[in-house]
Amino acid sequence: MSTQPAVSTLTDPRSASDARVPRALLVAAALYAAAWSLVPPWVTAGFPLDVVESLTWGHEGEWGYYKHPPMAPWVLYVFYRVFGRAGPYLLSQVCIGFTLWLVWLTGRRLMTRERAWLGAALTMGTVFLTRPALEFNHNVAQLPLWAGIGWALLAALQDGRLRQWLLLGLLAGLCLLTKYSGALLLACLGVYVLATPQRRVLRTPGPWLAVLLAVAVLAPHLRWLWQHGGLPFAYVSSRAGADVGHPRADAWGFLGMQFINHVPLLLIVLWAVLPAWRQARRAKPVEAGVRAATRLHTDWPGYLLVLALAPGLLTALLGLAGIARVRDMWGVPMWTFSGLLAVACLPTAWLGVARPRLSRGLLVWLVLISVLSGAYLAFIAQWRQRPVRTDWPSAALAAHAQASWDGVSQCPLDVVAGEYHLAGTLAVALSPRQPSVLIHGDPRYSPWVTPARLQAGGALWIWTDDDASDVPPEPLNRVAAQADLRPHDGTWQVPWPREPAGRPFTVHWRAYVPAACARARGG
Structure with a gap:
C-alpha cells in the first residue's frame, strides 16, 4: 500500500537532453577504479594492518x-x-561503485535525473x-550498505x-x-519515520517484516x-579505558575531521557556483538570489537532510555527551549523500552554468588525489626515512x-603466533595454504587455536626486537x-x-614441533 504519491519531478532546463549519465564519465570511472585496484599492489610489498x-x-x-x-x-x-593481492583494493572500488549507483538511484527519487547523477558523482568529492x-x-564495507538502506527506505x-520493505x-x-x-543510521531513520506523517506505515506489515528479517540475518552473530x-x-570497553584524553x-x-574531509567538495561547489551567482546577482536582487540558493530542490527535503547529516551529528553528540569515544574514521559511510545535498542546494537557474565547472x-x-595517493604509497618510506x-x-x-x-617438521x-601484523602478514602471504594466527595477547582473540590443535600440529612463533614481550602467547606457552x-x-x-642494501628486517622464530611431526636428522 503506497503511503505517499510518487515524487514529482522538478523540471530543470536541459534535464530532458541530459538525463543520461555521460558515457565519457562511465569510461573515466572505470579507468579510475582500475588504477586504484592495480597500482597499489604493484608499488607495495605488503598489506596495511586492517587488511591483514x-x-x-x-x-x-x-x-x-x-x-x-x-x-x-x-x-x-x-x-x-x-583476485590475489589486487583483491582488497578491487573490493574497495566495488564498494564505492555500488555506493555511487545507490546514491544515484536515491537521487532519482528525490530530484531530477540530471541532479541525481551530478550528486552521485560529487559524492567522490x-x-x-x-x-x-x-x-x-569495516568502514569502507559499510558504504554501499548505508547508501542501500537510504534508498530502500525511501x-x-x-x-x-512488500519486497522493498524486505530488501x-x-x-x-x-x-x-x-x-x-x-x-546510528537506523536510529536516525527510525526517528524520521516516527516524527513525520510517514509513521502511518507502521500500521502496515512491511516495517515489521523488515525488522524480523534484519533480526533473522543477525541471529547467528547474536548467538x-x-x-x-x-x-x-568488552574489547571496546578495555580500549576506551586505556585511551588518553x-x-x-x-x-x-571528529567534527573537525569530517569538515576537513568535505573541503574538496566545498571548494568544487564554490568554484562552480560563483559565476552563476554573479550572473544571477546582475539579473535580479540579491535577496531573491539568496532565497533561491537556500531552497532544497527535492520533494523530500527532510528525508535528504536526515540521510546526509543526522548520523554524523548524532555521533558527535554521543561524544560530546561523554557517552562514547568516537573515532574520525567512523565517518567514512556517514556522508554518502553529501553530494546529493550539495546539488539539491543549487538553484535551478544556476545549474546550467555550474554543471560543466562541477564536472x-x-x-x-580525482586526478590530484590519485597522483598524491600513488606517490604516498611509492615514496612514503623514503620521506619518513623508515619503512x-x-x-x-x-x-x-x-x-x-x-x-x-619444512626443515624441522613433516x-x-x-x-603462526605473534604480534598481529607480523604474524598476520606472514600467514596471509603463505596463501593458499594459509595457516591460522594465534594473536599475541588475550587468548580469547583466537578461539580457533585450541590446545588440542597445537598439540597435534605445533606452531611457529615469530617476533622482532621491538616486541614488548618475549614470551609466546597463550595457550601456546x-x-x-x-x-x-x-x-x-x-x-x-x-x-x-625498497632498500635491499640497507639494514635488513630481523625476525626471530621458534618452531614448536610435535614429536609425531618431527623431521629426522638429515631428512
Whole structure:
C-alpha cells in the first residue's frame, strides 16, 4: 500500500537532453577504479594492518571476531582468494561503485535525473571515498550498505511494496553484520519515520517484516556474541579505558575531521557556483538570489537532510555527551549523500552554468588525489626515512618461514603466533595454504587455536626486537610446557624491498614441533 504519491519531478532546463549519465564519465570511472585496484599492489610489498587483520579473520569463517562482526572479513577473504593481492583494493572500488549507483538511484527519487547523477558523482568529492579506500576495512564495507538502506527506505515509503520493505530488512541486517555503527543510521531513520506523517506505515506489515528479517540475518552473530560473552563490547570497553584524553575532545576532533574531509567538495561547489551567482546577482536582487540558493530542490527535503547529516551529528553528540569515544574514521559511510545535498542546494537557474565547472572540478580533484595517493604509497618510506607497514617484505618472509618449518617438521604449518601484523602478514602471504594466527595477547582473540590443535600440529612463533614481550602467547606457552613439543630457534635477515642494501628486517622464530611431526636428522 503506497503511503505517499510518487515524487514529482522538478523540471530543470536541459534535464530532458541530459538525463543520461555521460558515457565519457562511465569510461573515466572505470579507468579510475582500475588504477586504484592495480597500482597499489604493484608499488607495495605488503598489506596495511586492517587488511591483514580481516584476511586472517576471514580465513576462519567465524560468526564474529573480537573487534567486529564477520561480514567484511568474509567478503574480503573471498576477493583475496579470487583476485590475489589486487583483491582488497578491487573490493574497495566495488564498494564505492555500488555506493555511487545507490546514491544515484536515491537521487532519482528525490530530484531530477540530471541532479541525481551530478550528486552521485560529487559524492567522490569527499576524501573518505578516495584515500581511505587503500585500506579496506569495516568502514569502507559499510558504504554501499548505508547508501542501500537510504534508498530502500525511501522506495518503501514512496511505493509501499512488500519486497522493498524486505530488501530494507536484509540490508539493515547485513549492515549490522558488518559494523555495529550501522545502528546510528537506523536510529536516525527510525526517528524520521516516527516524527513525520510517514509513521502511518507502521500500521502496515512491511516495517515489521523488515525488522524480523534484519533480526533473522543477525541471529547467528547474536548467538556468537552470547557464547563469547559479548567479546567485541568488552574489547571496546578495555580500549576506551586505556585511551588518553576525554570523549568531548574526541567529539570535537571528529567534527573537525569530517569538515576537513568535505573541503574538496566545498571548494568544487564554490568554484562552480560563483559565476552563476554573479550572473544571477546582475539579473535580479540579491535577496531573491539568496532565497533561491537556500531552497532544497527535492520533494523530500527532510528525508535528504536526515540521510546526509543526522548520523554524523548524532555521533558527535554521543561524544560530546561523554557517552562514547568516537573515532574520525567512523565517518567514512556517514556522508554518502553529501553530494546529493550539495546539488539539491543549487538553484535551478544556476545549474546550467555550474554543471560543466562541477564536472571539471571533480575531475581535477580525482586526478590530484590519485597522483598524491600513488606517490604516498611509492615514496612514503623514503620521506619518513623508515619503512611503513605496506613495505613489509611479505613474500620473502613467507619463503623463509616455509623453508624453516619444512626443515624441522613433516606436518604442514598450521599456526603462526605473534604480534598481529607480523604474524598476520606472514600467514596471509603463505596463501593458499594459509595457516591460522594465534594473536599475541588475550587468548580469547583466537578461539580457533585450541590446545588440542597445537598439540597435534605445533606452531611457529615469530617476533622482532621491538616486541614488548618475549614470551609466546597463550595457550601456546602453556601447551609447550606441558606437551611434547620440540623447540627449534632461528633468525631471518630479510632485505627491505625498497632498500635491499640497507639494514635488513630481523625476525626471530621458534618452531614448536610435535614429536609425531618431527623431521629426522638429515631428512
